[in-house]
Amino acid sequence: MVEAPAEKSKKPNPTAHLKTVPEERVMRDLIRAEAFQFAKSIDRSKQMTKPALLKLGEELLKQTGLDQQYLGFTVVAISNEFWREQVSAIDFKRRLLLLPHCLKNAEGCPADYDEFGLDCRKCGACEVADFKTKAEDLGYKVLVSEGTPIVLKIIVSGHVDAIVGVACLNVLEKAIDKILLAGIPCVAAPLLSSNCRSTSVDNDWVFDLIGLKTAPPEKVTKTYVHLMRASNKMFEEAELNQLVPRQRAKGAATDPLTLHENISYDWLMQGGKRSRPFITLAAYDALNGGKATLSADGVDISDSVKRAALAIETFHKASLVHDDIEDDDSYRYGQATLHRQYGIGTAINVGDYLIGLGYRLVSRDRKTLGAETAADILDKLADAHLKLSEGQGAELLWRDAKDKTISALEAMKIYALKTSPAFEAALYSGVRLAGPADQYEKMITDFSRHLGVAFQILNDFKDWEGDNDNKLVAGQDILAGRPTLLLALALEGLTGGDREELLAIVQGEHPRQAQNLVPRVRQLFTKADVFEKAEKLVEKYRARTEAIADAVEPTELRELLYYLVDTVLERAEPEAPQSIPQFVSLTLPLVHV
Ligand code: SF4
Structure with missing residues (x-):
């Protein structure tokens, strides 16, 4: 048995003021709908970068008259629209669903941690079991874990071609650079809070993302x-x-x-x-x-x-x-x-x-x-x-x-x-x-x-x-x-x-x-x-x-x-070494030299 991840140290977060998740569902839906329209004009043949996404997010907030505090949330909504078609075109069996362990019911979760993350027993006390079951039924690989390096290793090892993720805006902010640079089709649903304990998410949004399925898109974004x-x-x-x-x-x-x-x-x-x-x-x-x-x-x-x-x-x-x-x-x-x-x-x-x-x-x-x-x-x-x-x-x-x-x-x-x-x-x-x-x-x-x-x-x-x-x-x-x-x-x-x-x-x-x-x-x-x-x-x-x-x-x-x-010249955030699941070979990707 592996011990649960330790509580993260609370360092001051310089972008915290830009990462508010709207409290009202109606506001979250509004931003998603605006992002859907807004993203239609984005050129999907070129790789997206984090600065470009931030600029688009600022532009959309300006257009809609919404406050900058929603920038992080808006950026995720735009990024989802950017990648939606390409994730939709990838076979379910070639996708990875990445869930955060903080979604679990902190008071009574019977699951243990193994080397691949939280081994959910599907007791039904939280949404992890529902998301996992639906995704696995479709053919997804599912990890209840955290951390970009492990995800990049999985992608480069050739076992999955797209990611559907659930994470707080802090984690998404850290991951987005690497994911975008690698050109990995990825959509995500932000957690409604970043407090690392018994968190929640818009469940229907996650189910929508898991179920995305269409024919191959006309425009394919370049990827290395x-x-x-x-x-x-x-x-x-x-x-x-x-x-x-x-x-x-x-x-x-x-x-x-x-x-x-x-x-x-x-x-x-x-x-x-x-x-x-x-x-x-x-x-x-x-x-x-x-x-x-x-x-x-x-x-x-x-x-x-x-x-x-x-x-x-x-x-x-x-x-x-x-x-x-x-x-x-x-x-x-x-x-x-x-x-x-x-x-x-x-x-x-x-x-x-x-x-x-x-x-x-x-x-x-x-x-x-x-x-x-x-x-x-x-x-x-x-x-x-x-x-x-x-x-x-x-x-x-x-x-x-x-x-x-x-x-x-x-x-x-x-x-x-x-x-x-x-x-x-x-x-x-x-x-x-x-x-x-x-x-x-x-x-x-x-x-x-x-x-x-x-x-x-x-x-x-x-x-x-x-x-x-x-x-x-x-x-x-x-x-x-x-x-x-x-x-x-x-x-x-x-x-x-x-x-x-x-x-x-x-x-x-x-x-x-x-x-x-x-x-x-x-x-x-x-x-x-x-x-x-x-x-x-x-x-x-x-x-x-x-x-x-x-x-x-x-x-x-x-x-x-x-x-x-x-x-x-990417600045890597130091992260704890992580194990790699069995379906991943132990070779490493490019991201740093
Ligand atoms: S459904 Fe899974 S993650 Fe949620 S409380 Fe039960 S065992 Fe833990």
């Missing part, structure tokens, strides 16, 4: 889900073995060669978000008309192209093994790092093996790809490999140096070397696989540089929030002696004793006990306005990536670039 799935599938045993057959039969390895190959392949298949191969496949598809964004049947990608995409991930996985050794990290993907499992020597060698494998994945296909194409891609991969090593080398030398001063410019240079080349190689490979890439080459380099730097700064923020996957404590970068931009900005912004104190902490010369260091560093960072300054830099780099994307043709490639900016 099919390409995410294609990217993910390359790392499943069967397809991986087809694309890059093992030299030795997998099984209980007794000889060291088979064992080494098993470790390498298992590591390649491990976790991660497959974002780099996705970028390659999506760029390739974008320059071939973007057919894969319209339907699963449009995913027409040869094995040679897939192998080139796979190569990008093998380099990434190799760099992670080596990084983990260099930083002596204990965990990766929620498990012990490779060197902690097999020793440093074996782990280094697995990394080397994967680098060789990556180059060979492209070089062996030179006849199919064309010698020039293969050579150009190999050159870009080698370039990325060198830049990454330069960036990592600079970081390690700084880490091991006595003097830990660093300027913002130096930190940014390291960022540009450490993160951007992987984006560049992935994007370039996809473009080059589709044809000559000369006209795109500079754009790809500039775009990737700005995107990589912004991403890395966001990663600095993440370190101060903690990260459930691999770290549990905020401020680890400081303790591990990483040359972050936040530190550089603080050293530039502080003076006198404050600067000396920060430097002493980073250089391991401060007498304070370790557990007291991080709160003090946070104080010093705050005093130097580091978080605000870094925030502005993220926005500056984001604006640059968008300006570059604005000038790109064709539309499909331009839209992909916008999508990458939105997903790579």
Whole structure:
């Protein structure tokens, strides 16, 4: 038995004043009816974004003379109309009904929690049983749970194509960005309150949403889900073995060669978000008309192209093994790092093996790809490999140096070397696989540089929030002696004793006990306005990536670039790790890099 989810901490909610659910049913119906009319004019062929939805919501409230406090509710009503046709056209068996556990009768619910959420016994004391029964009768998969990551995993794993959800406006607000970015058809009924206990909902609205059913719509909204799935599938045993057959039969390895190959392949298949191969496949598809964004049947990608995409991930996985050794990290993907499992020597060698494998994945296909194409891609991969090593080398030398001063410019240079080349190689490979890439080459380099730097700064923020996957404590970068931009900005912004104190902490010369260091560093960072300054830099780099994307043709490639900016620079809310139901394979989606 699994324990019930803990009560959430009550952090101040900056958008609470916009998330009132109208008390009167007549008002809720009015907003839904207005949204129905209003949404008729929305272009459904293009992906919707959260800012665009908010703008539409504000417009509708203005038109109808209603108060801004209903913005959240109105946005959900418009979003439902945007997706209604597409959800309606998806077979019931390919839909997921997501219910919140707070709908249960808090006083006497006999259900237990298992690893998939609340295991409703259908006692009839609340609506959960009624919704679940109706949905299951139709063929739905049903979860009484919460959390976007699990839903995205389910979608990308290929088991469901649409979501019908019930949730409070707070949860819907958090989920909507990710759902929209992934282009997942989704409709939702907001709970009438957000107090997390014995909540209620307009039952007839939920039954309507569950029962939606029509013929396929004329306009299909573009989605990258099919390409995410294609990217993910390359790392499943069967397809991986087809694309890059093992030299030795997998099984209980007794000889060291088979064992080494098993470790390498298992590591390649491990976790991660497959974002780099996705970028390659999506760029390739974008320059071939973007057919894969319209339907699963449009995913027409040869094995040679897939192998080139796979190569990008093998380099990434190799760099992670080596990084983990260099930083002596204990965990990766929620498990012990490779060197902690097999020793440093074996782990280094697995990394080397994967680098060789990556180059060979492209070089062996030179006849199919064309010698020039293969050579150009190999050159870009080698370039990325060198830049990454330069960036990592600079970081390690700084880490091991006595003097830990660093300027913002130096930190940014390291960022540009450490993160951007992987984006560049992935994007370039996809473009080059589709044809000559000369006209795109500079754009790809500039775009990737700005995107990589912004991403890395966001990663600095993440370190101060903690990260459930691999770290549990905020401020680890400081303790591990990483040359972050936040530190550089603080050293530039502080003076006198404050600067000396920060430097002493980073250089391991401060007498304070370790557990007291991080709160003090946070104080010093705050005093130097580091978080605000870094925030502005993220926005500056984001604006640059968008300006570059604005000038790109064709539309499909331009839209992909916008999508990458939105997903790579998305701010993830830390959430507790969650189990995945049996019908979901354990591979992960793109949403973050
Ligand atoms: S219907 Fe299900 S969720 Fe509702 S109170 Fe009964 S067992 Fe609990």
